[in-house]
Amino acid sequence: MLWSLKKLDTGDQEDDLINVSYKVPKEERYTAHYDKNENGKYDFPKEVSAIDHILISKRLESNIKNVVIDHTHDPTVVSDHFPVIVELEF
Numbered sequence: 541m542l543w544s545l546k547k548l549d550t551g552d553q554e555d556d557l558i559n560v561s562y563k564v565p566k567e568e569r570y571t572a573h574y575d576k577n578e579n580g581k582y583d584f585p586k587e588v589s590a591i592d593h594i595l596i597s598k599r600l601e602s603n604i605k606n607v608v609i610d611h612t613h614d615p616t617v618v619s620d621h622f623p624v625i626v627e628l629e630f
């Protein structure tokens with residue numbers, strides 16, 4: 541399981557589960573903000589990390605239509621997490 545969470549660069553993973561984040565461009569693979577310097581501001585990119593994941597069965601990999609991490613809100617105002625969204629097509 542931990543292997544799936546750490547290996548984000550390829551869908552060719554050795555586990556039964558696929559971390560869908562490999563479909564997101566590297567520069568967009570962050571899911572959370574932590575105000576490390578406690579200044580109340582969103583200091584990108586020093587204060588972001590990838591701690592939220594969606595793992596799916598390898599059997600569903602061919603059904604992935606799109607994966608996005610929604611960074612449209614200000615994490616100091618709303619949630620400090622950015623949602624991971626996977627769209628599957630059947």
Ligand SMILES: [Ca+2]
Nearest residue numbers: 575579581583
């Ligand atoms: Ca800050």
